[in-house]
Amino acid sequence: MGHTNSKLELEELKEQYKRNEQRATKENLILRQDIEKLKNYQVAQEKSVMERQLEQLKKQHAELENRLCQQQINHKEYQDHFIGYMGKILCKLVRATQEEKVLRKEHKQIEIEGIVYNIREYVSHGGFGEIYKGKNTKNHHTVTIKVLANSTVIQSQSNNEIQFLKLVQKIKLDNHPVFEYYGCKMSNDGIYIALELAHCDLYKLWLDMAAKGDFEKKLYFSTMIIMYALRTLIFLEKLNIIYGDIKPQNLVVVQMLD
Structure with missing residues (x-):
């Protein structure tokens, strides 16, 4: 009887072990399936992230390409404008040089406030006009003759300069640090200012x-x-x-x- 009970217990243990083994195998299979699902999910997530990043990069590339195209268009427009502008400047310089050559060859006379000056030598060309050397026909002193275009803006600036120079002349000071002013003449062809020679x-x-x-x-x-x-x-x-x-x-x- 005791021997029979032991056999039954052994059989039950074997059966229980078998069931546990089957359960463990099933759970292990489920765990593997879950791990595989998790891996697939992670791969899908990574793929989704990469796809989004790729789309973002494509979008950025397209925007950059559009900006570069626009910059090229703007640069070409600027180049065309700059070339046209420089062409105009060169034309003006050529005309100014031609006129300047004529003036250099001329020995022109100009009367400024009762004094006749011989304009004899071209000195330089500034932003608003030209500088010449002139000679006072009375005392033979060499002076500077400033020749400016007679426009409204330059005329206003010249008037301010002349008023200042006249004011300085009234100040009795030996060796004062401002040009001596000898006179001014305004005519249709320009503004002529006679000054101390620098x-x-x-x-x-x-x-x-x-x-x-x-x-x-x-x-x-x-x-x-x-x-x-x-x-x-x-x-x-x-x-x-x-x-x-x-x-x-x-x-x-x-x-x-x-």
Whole structure:
């Protein structure tokens, strides 16, 4: 009897082990299926992310391509405009050069406030007009003749300059730091202003006299330049004038006349 019970218990244990093994196999299969599903889901998610990123890159590429095309169009329009603009400038320069050559060859006379000047030598061309050397036919002094176009804007600026120069002439000061003003004439062909002759500007003076010198020479010239520049600014300040275009080319050395 006891032996029979032991056999039954053993059979039950075997059966239970078998059921447990089957259950474990089934659960293991389900687990593998779940893992496979999870892997497939992750792959799908990654694929979806990559597809979205690819679409975003395609969109960015298309936008960049459109911008580049527009930039090329704008650049071409700018080039065309620039070429046309430069062409106009070159035409004006050619015409100005032709006119300038005629003026250089001419020995023209102009009367300014009762004084006749012989315009003898072209000096330079600025933003608003031309500079010539002229000779006073009475005392034979060489002067600067500024020739400006007679337009409304330039006429207004010239009037301001002339009023300032006339004001300075009334100030009794030895060796004052502003051009001597000799007179002005306005006509249909231009505005003529007679001024004290400038020997050279500060930039040229530095190159000619100091740039290649030793330290002491440069120091001496620098000190003199600063002293005279400050003297000029103080002079203008006393007239309630602020000068806003200080540069070597606008500071000149005048030729002292006997």
